[in-house]
Amino acid sequence: xxxxxxxxxxxxxxxxxxxxxxxxxxxxxxxxxxxxxxxxxxxxxxxxxxxxxxxxxxxxxxxxxxxxxxxxxxxxxxxxxxxxxxxxxxxxxxxxxxxxxxxxxxxxxxxxxxxxxxxxxxxxxxxxxxxxxxxxxxxxxxxxxxxxxxxxxxxxxxxxxxxxxxxxxxxxxxxxxxxxxxxxxxxxxxxxxxxxxxxxxxxxxxxxxxxxxxxxxxxxxxxxxxxxxxxxxxxxxxxxxxxxx
Numbered sequence: 165x166x167x168x169x170x171x172x173x174x175x176x177x178x179x180x181x182x183x184x185x186x187x188x189x190x191x192x193x194x195x196x197x198x199x200x201x202x203x204x205x206x207x208x209x210x211x212x213x214x215x216x217x218x219x220x221x222x223x224x225x226x227x228x229x230x231x232x233x234x235x236x237x238x239x240x241x242x243x244x245x246x247x248x249x250x251x252x253x254x255x256x257x258x259x260x261x262x263x264x265x266x267x268x269x270x271x272x273x274x275x276x277x278x279x280x281x282x283x284x285x286x287x288x289x290x291x292x293x294x295x296x297x298x299x300x301x302x303x304x305x306x307x308x309x310x311x312x313x314x315x316x317x318x319x320x321x322x323x324x325x326x327x328x329x330x331x332x333x334x335x336x337x338x339x340x341x342x343x344x345x346x347x348x349x350x351x352x353x354x355x356x357x358x359x360x361x362x363x364x365x366x367x368x369x370x371x372x373x374x375x376x377x378x379x380x381x382x383x384x385x386x387x388x389x390x391x392x393x394x395x396x397x398x399x400x401x402x403x404x405x406x407x408x409x
Contacts, residue, residue: 256282263315292334311352338364367392378404
């Protein structure tokens, strides 16, 4: 087993925070270390528990319920084989996502994260530019995305030329996008056909990213990118194919 520990900032131009924000963001996250409470038993909800004409609508309803509650729930996927979604699943603090023998797939020709931390506010006037709150982002903490039994994240099978490639998608195309998140875990997933980066960790701390398998040949389909003062993150048991160009 190879373990890599990142303790120093790695900055790139594709984060959801601005380049000029790197220094102050770095200093803020260095002092952010909260106690992980997601190991406690918390209530479980499923998309199938909610009303909707499609599974995508049920996922949105379940996500809105957790957001309105301010977190404190486990969102469980597994009763449906494929969850076709139309927008990002947005995760507040103290939230667990658990996937068991299922796939969460973005609808064709849709560019959005599959998972995103709730502290990132999308600018409606420039949804693929920097986050609207890029210089005043609140911290998120205690977020876990845990898969088992061939749990898979799949970006759209088909992407139109206007939506394809990192030039057009920016951070909005990363499969998992966390910014300013501490005490987190991402594990047990296959990440397939990512349009941009599979996982982007921007100014994150005290996390574990492990037991992931990548399968992408798409432009700029990186595996894991760690940037803007992220630190104390254990990365191990990563395999598969990615394309970092």
